[in-house]
Amino acid sequence: MASDTDFLLALENVSVSFDGFKAVNGLNLYIDTGELRVIIGPNGAGKTTVLDLICGRTRVSEGSIKFKNQEITGRKEQEIVRLGIGRKFQTPTIYEDLTVFENLELSLPRGRSVVGALFWKRADEVIQRVHEIAATVFLADHVDRLAATLSHGQKQWLEIGMLLIQDPELLMLDEPVAGMSVSERAKTAELLNQIIKNRSVVVIEHDMKFVESIAHRVTVLHQGKVLAEGNMQRVQSDPKVKEVYLGH
Amino acid sequence: MAATRTDSRSLELIGFALIALLIMVVLPLMLDIFRLNLVGKYLTYAFVAVGLVLCWGHTGILSLGQGVFFGLGGYCMAAFLKLEASSVENTRIQSTPGIPDFMDWNQLTELPFFWVPFKSLPFALIAVVAVPAIAAFILGAAMFKRRVGGVYFAIITQALASVLTILIIGRQGYTGGINGITDLRTLLGWDIRTDNAKYILYFVCCFLLLGIMLLARFVLASKLGRILVATRDQEDRVRFSGYDVANFKIFVFCLASAMAAIGGAMFALQVGFMSPSFVGIVPSIEMVIFCAVGGRHSLVGAVVGTLVVNWGKTLFSESFPELWLFAMGGLFIAVVLAFPRGLAGLVTDQLIPRLPHWRGWTHRQPSPAPAE
Numbered sequence: 001m002a003s004d005t006d007f008l009l010a011l012e013n014v015s016v017s018f019d020g021f022k023a024v025n026g027l028n029l030y031i032d033t034g035e036l037r038v039i040i041g042p043n044g045a046g047k048t049t050v051l052d053l054i055c056g057r058t059r060v061s062e063g064s065i066k067f068k069n070q071e072i073t074g075r076k077e078q079e080i081v082r083l084g085i086g087r088k089f090q091t092p093t094i095y096e097d098l099t100v101f102e103n104l105e106l107s108l109p110r111g112r113s114v115v116g117a118l119f120w121k122r123a124d125e126v127i128q129r130v131h132e133i134a135a136t137v138f139l140a141d142h143v144d145r146l147a148a149t150l151s152h153g154q155k156q157w158l159e160i161g162m163l164l165i166q167d168p169e170l171l172m173l174d175e176p177v178a179g180m181s182v183s184e185r186a187k188t189a190e191l192l193n194q195i196i197k198n199r200s201v202v203v204i205e206h207d208m209k210f211v212e213s214i215a216h217r218v219t220v221l222h223q224g225k226v227l228a229e230g231n232m233q234r235v236q237s238d239p240k241v242k243e244v245y246l247g248h
Numbered sequence: 249m250a251a252t253r254t255d256s257r258s259l260e261l262i263g264f265a266l267i268a269l270l271i272m273v274v275l276p277l278m279l280d281i282f283r284l285n286l287v288g289k290y291l292t293y294a295f296v297a298v299g300l301v302l303c304w305g306h307t308g309i310l311s312l313g314q315g316v317f318f319g320l321g322g323y324c325m326a327a328f329l330k331l332e333a334s335s336v337e338n339t340r341i342q343s344t345p346g347i348p349d350f351m352d353w354n355q356l357t358e359l360p361f362f363w364v365p366f367k368s369l370p371f372a373l374i375a376v377v378a379v380p381a382i383a384a385f386i387l388g389a390a391m392f393k394r395r396v397g398g399v400y401f402a403i404i405t406q407a408l409a410s411v412l413t414i415l416i417i418g419r420q421g422y423t424g425g426i427n428g429i430t431d432l433r434t435l436l437g438w439d440i441r442t443d444n445a446k447y448i449l450y451f452v453c454c455f456l457l458l459g460i461m462l463l464a465r466f467v468l469a470s471k472l473g474r475i476l477v478a479t480r481d482q483e484d485r486v487r488f489s490g491y492d493v494a495n496f497k498i499f500v501f502c503l504a505s506a507m508a509a510i511g512g513a514m515f516a517l518q519v520g521f522m523s524p525s526f527v528g529i530v531p532s533i534e535m536v537i538f539c540a541v542g543g544r545h546s547l548v549g550a551v552v553g554t555l556v557v558n559w560g561k562t563l564f565s566e567s568f569p570e571l572w573l574f575a576m577g578g579l580f581i582a583v584v585l586a587f588p589r590g591l592a593g594l595v596t597d598q599l600i601p602r603l604p605h606w607r608g609w610t611h612r613q614p615s616p617a618p619a620e
Contacts, residue, residue, distance in 0.1 A: 055488065081490040093485045095478040102474050107489045111471060114499045117491075120471035162489065 005069055008033045008200050009054070009170055014063035015224075016053060023049045025224035027063070031170070036196045038203045038211050041221035042244060047204045048090065050221070051172050054202075055087045056080045067170070082109070086168035090175050092155035096148035100139055100158060103147050104130045107162035129165065136195075137161035138187060153184035157191070164195060171195070172202045177210050189213045256596060263548035263592075264461065271454050281443045288450040288518045290558040291457055293318075295511025297539040297550035298457070298464055299504030304536070305544035306468060307500050308480035309397070313405030314508045314535050316412050317380040319527030321509025323416075323423075324379055326522035327363060328372035329432035329440075330424075349431070354421030363422075369436060376513040377506045384505035388498035395494075397483075406529055413528040428523025432516065440517060453514045460507050461547050467503070468547075476500055508535075537580050542590050549592025556591070 009031040016024045024046045031037055039047050052058040054065060056077045065073050072080055081087075095103050108129065111120040134143050137157040142150065147158060156176060163171055176192070177185045185207070192201065192214050205211050211218065211232070218235045220227040228238045235241055275287055296314045303309045334348045342352040347359050365371045387408065391401055416423045424430070432440065439445060467473055475496055478486050486493050516522045525531065534557075542553020557579070565572040587594055 057484075076492075077487040078490050078492050081488055087488050089484075093482050095474075095481050095485065097477050097481055098474055106471070106474060106478055106486075109490055112490050112492075114472065114495050117472035117475055117496070118467065118470050162485075166490065 084169035086163035299507035315532035317505035321512030325513035380509035543592025546592030
């Protein structure tokens with residue numbers, strides 16, 4: 001059995017296999033409170049799978065995942081969310097037929113039962129909070145727009161905003177700058193540096209420039225295992241990493 | 249796509265008022281009681297269509313078995329009416345007087361235990377809503393908790409419609425079999441077969457329909473309504489916003505089924521019988537077509553669609569009965585291909601933007617974003 005842990009999130013000996021293929025193989029990963037961790041690795045290294053395992057979308061075959069020293073393997077997605085883990089998907093996953101305001105309002109962690117939702121009142125503090133978050137993610141002027149009409153970059157920001165309004169202790173972002181323009185990337189890096197202050201963040205990213213602009217600690221995954229871990233310079237100079245990833 | 253959210257709301261109110269005017273004033277003044285009773289029958293299908301707007305149009309759950317719930321509601325109502333019509337005096341000539349005629353024909357000598365509570369009107373009225381809602385809850389919980397959805401759910405509901413039909417036909421002594429429960433006469437001594445009673449029942453049906461439309465409107469306008477739309481578009485995201493998606497789906501499916509059941513009960517009252525031909529696969533799919541033709545996102549559209557298709561069916565099948573099914577199939581294909589948002593979509597997307605007055609009005613709105 002896994003031992004007690006002081007880490008915010010601790011993955012120990014985690015494995016998962018799909019039809020015999022081990023996408024993640026005996027993985028150990030520890031995230032501290034207040035840490036920003038970037039996970040990189042070549043295609044098929046198991047990066048997204050790791051996030052899927054943490055947030056309960058994929059079931060762990062072996063091993064333990066603890067959040068605040070609580071076992072979370074086997075729990076349902078919404079239960080894990082309610083514990084304080086937020087997840088952003090690779091492609092912007094927002095509610096296109098709702099306005100920006102409604103997208104953020106739905107993400108507010110209140111009135112989550114059927115009855116609570118049916119008799120939900122849009123109180124002043126709710127409106128205020130939604131506008132506050134909208135301003136944080138550069139969408140203050142677009143709250144009444146349908147989400148479908150936003151640009152790709154704005155959709156990515158909206159999804160980050162939907163996570164921020166949940167106020168999770170651990171935020172997991174899967175390629176937050178994919179498909180963004182250069183200026184949007186810079187703005188996103190600024191946004192991330194601002195929002196990590198009160199929480200831990202795990203980011204998966206391909207874009208090495210972007211990683212350099214935000215990274216504190218980097219974990220390199222390869223074939224479902226941790227290949228190297230440390231700060232950006234150390235990882236970049238690691239010969240094993242150069243071979244599998246940075247070399248080409 | 250040019251209307252804003254604000255004016256789509258006021259459009260809906262106008263539509264609602266027009267529907268109320270049509271069914272409560274215009275049709276009763278225009279039609280004789282035979283035709284009006286026919287409209288009343290169509291309106292009972294509209295209950296199903298309104299439920300489908302909630303669970304199919306807004307939540308994306310396509311149920312091809314709403315006839316099951318329409319039927320359960322209808323049978324619960326018919327059971328009460330049948331027992332009242334089967335008093336000992338009325339059934340003196342039977343070998344066992346006091347039980348429904350079809351039971352006597354099937355050599356039953358006493359009332360089956362599950363028929364006994366239907367002697368009470370309050371019980372029957374509660375059962376009209378409760379029995380289908382419980383059935384929907386069990387099916388919904390079994391399916392949605394396991395994340396069965398989409399086509400698989402549609403197929404299972406269709407299978408259920410088939411199963412219930414076979415069960416009703418097979419257990420003749422308990423259900424009246426293929427003939428159904430016929431010869432319904434009185435409700436607490438009030439003869440429901442007279443013209444006067446038909447008028448009253450028609451208006452009761454109208455009031456109930458407008459009532460459930462308002463209820464549906466309330467649900468859709470609440471945060472729950474937005475969660476339903478969100479579930480249709482991005483089910484995973486809703487889960488990762490901390491909602492238990494299955495509970496919301498179960499809720500809306502039960503609600504839609506209860507609405508269908510009230511329609512079924514009004515059917516039994518107005519038409520005077522209930523039979524398995526309103527339970528099975530064909531009527532269930534027809535009800536989906538009514539909803540699709542009217543516009544599956546629009547409550548008013550669903551009611552209009554039901555009236556239009558049924559009116560067409562009556563006209564058409566009086567002259568060319570054998571062609572009707574082809575016409576219906578063609579209509580469905582045309583709707584899916586040419587105007588997927590139905591009649592309501594034609595009005596909001598095509599007609600309204602062409603009206604100069606509305607265009608000017610639209611431009612004065614604070615947020616010029618297109619509505620869904």
